Amino acid sequence: MASYIGSATSRVDGRAKVTGEAKYAGEFNVAGLVHGYVVESTIPKGRIARIDTSEALGIAGVIDVLTHQNRPPMADKDDAYKDEVAPEKGSPYRPLYDDRILFNGQPVALVLAEDWETARVAASLVRVDYQKEPHITDLHAQREKAFASDTPAKPRGDAEKSFAAAAVRHVAEYFIPTEHHNPMELFASTAMWDDGKLVVYDKTQGVQNVQKYLCGVFDLKPDEVRVMSPYMGGGFGAGLGPQYQVVLAVLAARALKRPVRVMLTRAQMYGLGHRPASIERLALGANGDGTLAAMTHEAIAVTSQFEEFARNDTGWGNLLYKSANAKFGHKLVKLDVPTSCDMRAPGAATGVYGLECAMDELAIALKIDPVQLRLQCYSDRDQGEDLPYTSKQLRECYRAGRDGVRLGQAQGGAALNARRQRTGRLGHGDGRVGSAADAGHGPHRADGQWPRGSRDRGFRHRHRNLHDHGAGCGRHARPADRQYQRQARRFDTASMPAGGRIVDRVLGVQRHREYGPRGSW
């Protein structure tokens, strides 16, 4: 296959991953490890009236069942639960904190047993009685109650008036249902003790975020808890912030004074954050020549009853399509669900989906090729900021796509040819209509430092605690870490192949790096 960008490079951890040598958060073992199994709420809203754990406790091998009634102390201020990626507005969810049920699938008890299977059997025997309250989980039924949350992109001109006067008008609504991350690796945390200090192996992209969060929730000093995440089997955004199982693992480790692992099941992972369902409403007004006169994009997205998670769904048209008149609006609807969170291209994936569908449909209304419409509306400026791009190659992409189609035809794409002649345009069925995604992100920045004395044979080592989230940026350099190796021996763990070397091409300079663990210290 032809290579368009650079040359193929094997992942440095590829071998460890495919051979099963790579250890994930739920795979670190230590003598005396206790296994936790979560009991979830079966109602979306109300209060826990009674929890009967007697039958579960009667099972041989069950050590304890933690509930809001018998858990060790936890912080009682919202600030402690606000991790770095938590929404600014609201009161973050606190696992096993009190008797309130805020969403279906919320943890209401943690069964602790000598092995996972016993914990699972016992979990099915925990009886929970609820005082149910009426719930609402349907976005459409609540859309009239939508409220403005964040500030959308600035308006330009008079979108309504220009739309009303436009030669061709297209109004459409697109509904995007909830999307769950549910990455391949189950969310899991293993909390161990090391000389009275906690070492937590967590499935997370942000070890420092989790460490800081745990310090707040459990009133710990930073040197009392270390968070490790040597490998991660997919995060897609769900791994950015702490998930509830890390609280439960630490809570149980503190309650029992033993090492504890809590691993969620795949089904339980539907009780975590997700990409919110949204309604994208587009109103596009076109001039007779197929240029845009007005663009209005309004989005309504879901958040929980207790936090306001908002991302910019609208405003992407500013980057893509020239329109003298534009208006944007973004609202939220509160439902009895877990707070939504970031997922791959938050805001853009949903907003641009609506925008591009509307552009395709506008092209049909204008009876012109949808690619042609995009070329006619092509914007060389970010109209929101009113700044030119330093570079934008989308026009060339369209051209390459068009050439690709011609090549396909030359190679005997008779059916496609017939379709083009019949319809006079390209369609989605041809799989060749260009779309645009945000390319505006800067390079991901890691929280890092250049440690003193880290120069070695002319090469530099750099500490970094941002995690590979699957795209292959896991070039976490760290000098050989004696403390880690000591710990690894003690816990019979070897999360990283010793003395692995990385060739880093980022700066165009070959730098060999040894890589060590990715931890919060």
Add this chain to the structure above:
Amino acid sequence: MTPFQYARANDVADAIKQIATDPSAKFIAGGTNLIDLIKYDVEGPARLIDISHLPLRSIEPTAAGGVLIGAMVPNTDLAYHPLIEERYPLLARAILSGASQQLRNMASTGGNLLQRTRCFYFYDTATPCNKREPGSGCSAIDGVNRINAILGTSDSCIATHPSDMCVALAALEATVHVAGPAGARTIAFADFHRLPGNTPQRDTNLEPDEIITAIELPTKGFSANYSYLKIRDRLSYAFALVSVAAALELDGDTIKEARLALGGVAHKPWRSSAAEAALLGQRADATAFAQAADWLLHGAKGYGHNNFKIGLARRAIVRTLGQAARRTPQSISDKKIR
């Protein structure tokens, strides 16, 4: 999940004897559905009787000109067996459009008939379900019922049977061979699965102390004009929203015999003698196919989220009959529907 005892049956007689002495026991073969149901606390047998080692793994031609398939033949072996590929390609295609390779490797022929509905509420023990807990009510009727039935439903249950293989077996008019304490008997495929009525807890007419030993295919395999079309939310590893098994015998353009069965729409593979009769003697064209679709979908009723299935089924029937007539059966590998 409840702990259970495990025992192995040595032969069919032993299996029948073991199940007779312990009514709370269940047979387990491939376990591709039962294990899930146990894990989800939907089923909690006190004892599992492993029948996977029974000598029921052969696929043999019968004296009558058909084929006898042992109940323990894995779905994969059945789909790729030369006799099935050549003479009953409709069955092979239906099997291969279901589940995943790994599941088909484990799943047995007999077990495929006995798999239980994937209705969300049947699996969610926090909700009422007449199939799981008779008399508790049906959550699907007023719930999220996108995947549920549109035909043959009752006020007690709108669950569907999830199998693809069974849709083809219904169209091919297979016979189910069973054995029990009273001896062996056969059940016509159309009589094997039940409609929910007010006993949705009973999926089939197999008695609790009986075991499936074989499936018999009749002589006619419709290997020239057939197609199995499965419409689902994902292109693989998903249950059918609607599936159609169509088999025709043509004389030129004229339909001499027709078989038509739907999956994903009812508590059992859905057939209608009126629909098949309506095709006889007709020219194999869209008009005739649309008439057959009307007959087959007579009385179809949506429950809100699944209303779309009625129109979808109508178009799928016409499309599949067209594929069968043109001798261009739906491809399993190239999933584009033509």
